[in-house]
């Protein structure tokens with residue numbers, strides 16, 4: 001149907017098309033053919049948040065690791081706006097985590113903050129147990145904690161650096177997910193589904209920039225972990241997906257590890273012509289957490305402005 005040109009094909013039933021002049025955009029016929037064009041502006045609000053997710057996530061209980069700053073903070077905020085009650089884990093960002101509780105209150109939602117080092121198994125067990133106690137269960141887990149730690153070449157990265165990078169970027173997701181599985185399965189049984197979202201990286205796809213070999217290896221393993229866990233937890237009603245963000249600016253990650261010149265050089269290779277924002281990632285996290293028909297699992301959603309080639 002050629003609704004944009006406004007010209008009807010012979011025999012087509014569309015009153016709007018019949019009245020269109022040649023070459024003119026006929027909005028009436030376009031809308032008849034594509035009704036979502038009418039509804040779309042009404043369901044998007046200024047920050048790009050889609051209230052349709054609210055119906056899926058309203059009253060759901062979510063845990064976000066490292067959820068008080070950077071990408072994690074944006075995810076926490078979007079989950080709150082979608083109607084979730086949340087527990088925000090943090091390592092050092094205590095003030096930011098407390099501020100989030102005030103934001104939640106204004107939205108009529110509940111939010112608690114829990115500190116902990118996710119490279120320690122007991123800490124992970126304790127955080128999940130306390131989160132479940134506060135929330136009364138768990139429907140959504142976002143494994144966001146992770147860091148490059150430092151830029152080190154292959155030869156510079158000794159055993160202890162390698163182990164630390166793996167433990168934070170892969171091990172933390174494994175430990176927290178393991179502690180959360182029984183609770184997510186219970187929620188899935190009661191409510192028809194539960195969801196894990198893992199924060200991987202474009203580096204896990206492509207190998208990353210110089211000095212990120214250990215990090216890229218951990219993030220690549222996190223993608224495999226995501227697919228394997230999706231297979232194992234699918235029968236329990238738990239979907240497991242990953243996000244693979246590219247360059248996300250305004251984060252301490254890049255403020256610490258990437259020079260402005262290196263960021264400019266990276267942006268020059270991004271087809272969409274800009275770096276990403278934490279909100280770009282948070283919207284995708286909420287989509288995967290809410291996903292309408294519950295059929296997306298084991299997937300990786302790339303958020304990178306069009307950088308592929310592998």
Ligand SMILES: NC(=O)c1ccc[n+]([C@@H]2O[C@H](COP(=O)([O-])OP(=O)(O)OC[C@H]3O[C@@H](n4cnc5c(N)ncnc54)[C@H](OP(=O)(O)O)[C@@H]3O)[C@@H](O)[C@H]2O)c1
Pocket residue numbers: 066067068069070071072089090091092093094116117118119144145146147148168199200201202244245246247248249251252253254
């Ligand atoms: N920024 C990007 O461009 C980008 C691109 C791709 C993927 N990612 C991934 O997205 C996620 C968030 O990125 P980001 O840029 O927002 O990260 P970030 O600013 O570097 O923050 C890392 C977070 O990890 C937490 N953390 C560090 N060590 C920890 C430990 N031992 N135990 C528990 N938590 C610990 C810190 O919490 P506190 O602040 O509370 O100390 C911090 O919030 C990470 O997994 C990152 O690898 C980021």
